[in-house]
Structures are given as structure tokens and as C-alpha cells.
Amino acid sequence: MPTGVALRDAREQLFDAAERILLRDGPSALTSRAVTAEAGCAKGVLHRHFADFDAFLAGLVQDRIARVESQAAALRGAAGTGSVTGNLAAALTDLFGSVAVAIVALVTFRDDLRARLRRTAPGGGVPVLTEATAMLASYLTAERELGRIAADADVDTLAPTLIGAGHLLFADRTHTPPGAEAVRKVVASVVAGALRDGPSAGPGEALGSA
Structure with a gap:
């Protein structure tokens, strides 16, 4: 070819x-x-x-990681627009509504693949989820700098909490994926304490609201 x-x-x-x-x-x-x-x-x-099937699977995971990194640039660029909850909910839906949950299952299922990925990315963590957490942390940092979330908001805790909650929402492949409102409700619950009270939080998103 x-x-x-x-x-x-x-x-x-x-x-x-x-x-x-x-x-x-x-x-x-x-x-x-x-x-x-x-x-x-x-x-x-x-x-x-590809040299072998594990090399193919590693390429698949790395290709999907590259997509997350592209999504991260778009999400950070959205800082200051729309609503914080809406932006985060859309990002989680884009992430987990595609193949991210299945990629995590694949890496967990295949020991040889996990070992190969660790050799090429020795930083640790679960592929895709690690990059997704960094994506949300970067976005939340940008919103904190813009004053749309509190100056003392712990983005390094909020980001993995959102990823964990999103993963649980979408993990069950045997049922219908969660709707937009269900995702927004979870996101709103996680970030409620960090949102600034007022217009800068986004339409309809005063402190503690969804």
C-alpha cells in the first residue's frame, strides 16, 4: 500500500x-x-x-490521547464564554460519550498493553483519563484567572473529581447513556462551591445553582 x-x-x-x-x-x-x-x-x-497487535492497540490509545489533547485546547479557549457548568458538562460528554470509557477498560484488560504504554509514557496514571484530568484542570485554571470561579478553588482536586464522576456516569455500556441534564447536574454539584456568585459564573449559574 x-x-x-x-x-x-x-x-x-x-x-x-x-x-x-x-x-x-x-x-x-x-x-x-x-x-x-x-x-x-x-x-x-x-x-x-504495526509490528504486532499490542503495537496496534498502543497506537489506538495514543491516537485517542491526541484527540483529548486537541479537545483540551478548544476547551481552554472557551474559558470566559458560555457557562462554567455548561462547558464542563459538554467536555465530559464529548470525552465519555465516545470511546474514552472503552479505552480505559481496554488498558485495564490487557496487561501487556498497559506495560507498553507505561514504557512510552512513564509519568503514570491511566491513559486518556490522565490527559482528560489535565484538560479540565487547565480549563478550570483559566476560569479561575478570569474570576469565574473562586480564587482559592482547588482545581487539582476538582478536575479528577469531575473525571471520576463522569466516568461513573458513562461506564455502564448496557444502558442508555446519561442525558445532558444528568451530566449538568453532576457537574453543578461538584463545582457549586467554587463558582463565583454573580454574572461571571454564566447564565443561571450563581453559586450553588445548576
Whole structure:
């Protein structure tokens, strides 16, 4: 297969197929044969681009981490606009409404993959969740600098609390994902004590309100 655009297309085709399997059937169903069958390509395509299946899975996780980092830039850019609760709720829905929950399950399920990822990112933590926590902390820091949350707000506690709450909301793949109002309610409960009382908190978001 030619390199360049075609190579990127092949990788994305395989990654998207793996994501669909993860979301539909869980990490135990994810095999090289299942991925190539889902992608509708020859069995050898995956191994032409990756040394082995764990290398493919590591590439999948790293690709999804890059998406979180892109989302982080957009979220930080939204600081000072809309409402703090609304921005956070949308970010959590974008994160966990896609493949983030399944990626966490995958990393937990496969010891070899977890070990490989730790070698390439020795900082520790759970891939995707670590980057997502940093994303929220960066956004909350920006809002604190703008005065929309309290100057003494502990963003390093708020961010992982929001990630943990969001993960629990979306973790059950057997039921309908939570609606927008359910996500907003959880976010509002977590950040209520940090929101500034007044217009700077965003429409309808005085201290303690959702």
C-alpha cells in the first residue's frame, strides 16, 4: 500500500474499526482478526503497519490521547464564554460519550498493553483519563484567572473529581447513556462551591445553582 495519505487512511480505518468493536462488544472481543474483518480489509493490512497487535492497540490509545489533547485546547479557549457548568458538562460528554470509557477498560484488560504504554509514557496514571484530568484542570485554571470561579478553588482536586464522576456516569455500556441534564447536574454539584456568585459564573449559574 502506498505511503502518505493512504497510510493514514489505513490506520484510521483500523482504529475506527477497533473503536466500534470496543463500544459494541468490549475489550475481550478485540482481536486482530476481528479488527480487520470489521474494517473490511485483508488480514495482513494490520501487520503491514504495526509490528504486532499490542503495537496496534498502543497506537489506538495514543491516537485517542491526541484527540483529548486537541479537545483540551478548544476547551481552554472557551474559558470566559458560555457557562462554567455548561462547558464542563459538554467536555465530559464529548470525552465519555465516545470511546474514552472503552479505552480505559481496554488498558485495564490487557496487561501487556498497559506495560507498553507505561514504557512510552512513564509519568503514570491511566491513559486518556490522565490527559482528560489535565484538560479540565487547565480549563478550570483559566476560569479561575478570569474570576469565574473562586480564587482559592482547588482545581487539582476538582478536575479528577469531575473525571471520576463522569466516568461513573458513562461506564455502564448496557444502558442508555446519561442525558445532558444528568451530566449538568453532576457537574453543578461538584463545582457549586467554587463558582463565583454573580454574572461571571454564566447564565443561571450563581453559586450553588445548576
